[in-house]
Amino acid sequence: MSLRHALLGLLVFRPGSGYDLLKIFNTSLGQVWPARQSQVYGELTKLDATGLITVTDEGPRGRKQYALTPEGHAEARRWLAEREEHQPQRNPMLLQTFFLGLLPPEEAVARLLRYADTAAREYDDLVALRDAEPWDRDAMAECGRLVLEYGLRQRALEQEWARWAAERLRERRLTAPAAGQPEIPEPA
Amino acid sequence: MSLRHALLGLLVFRPGSGYDLLKIFNTSLGQVWPARQSQVYGELTKLDATGLITVTDEGPRGRKQYALTPEGHAEARRWLAEREEHQPQRNPMLLQTFFLGLLPPEEAVARLLRYADTAAREYDDLVALRDAEPWDRDAMAECGRLVLEYGLRQRALEQEWARWAAERLRERRLTAPAAGQPEIPEPA
DNA sequence: CGCCAACATGTCAAGGCTGGAATGTGGGAT
């Protein structure tokens, strides 16, 4: 339930409307904590009802500007101090990798190499982003830079790993031909 | 909705009961796709209702052994061939990192160094696992090894990144004292 | 002046996931 805390965190910096917050989710924050429109508006309503945030201003198109209440500020502080133990992440790519042995070896290798390519492309995108943005505007940008760096390294890792895995599978195919296990071949 | 496919994938190798499958989720598979008991049993029931799996044997304590039907096999094949685009992962650690600028610098640095320590410990655990297991039993173990390697590299990355980030924050604290942004200090 | 892209919010059904509770059986160790 950390969407709540992401919103509170953003509101510490400055008050904003659902629309404002949403824009942040669609760019930077969404890279580490995706959230849809309906979810953001819904959560804001709840947060308001709970008294953690409050409407401080109403603008043109029914715009409602939210800001933290003292309770909200306290909750943000509490959350930030808290240690969240990190549980395993759901990773579709690794899930498929787990079952890659069910594909014919050439296909499995090809798949891994495609992963590598994708990662390489994403890496380049992030590099471009890194070089385009001014990262010393404020504390949030400062930390955004840290998170971006993580993404960068992650993509590099993904690429190297996928190439390593492909190589390993290829070798295995040559030395140990058939491990006598079920496969999923082409459909008849 | 990939829990469904994880189950189908496992059942390609050998038939099994909910209990059997659950054990796999609690160890290897759960590292890339966590699932609780209630979810596994629920999904098996649905899968059975859909006709993708079927009960092939009933054992002692109401044990039901499931196996793939031809449709289930086809669906597993379909899924494995499919390219799932990977959307951003929710990452609680990075979410907190994003807001680390709200903490006093020393605390932020300490936090990052704790992340590094955790990652280091997890790394060691995975190394132990790597050296304990025989990874050439079958195709599933083979690929499990690939996934483990990913976890290994991931932990190494996390550690290095966290140290890098801590160092960067520390430097910044010395050169550019206050960025004139809101902070969350100690409670009064 | 008219139009459109951006602004701005609300609502809902359906499905996924969590966490807990409830229930009962059987094999092996003592």
Added chain:
DNA sequence: ATCCCACATTCCAGCCTTGACATGTTGGCG
């Protein structure tokens, strides 16, 4: 013979998330 742990399943309330649909406004450009 007994006991206990591992085996084994079912159900549920409640929250989170997704993906749509629905609706209306306004500032600025041509």
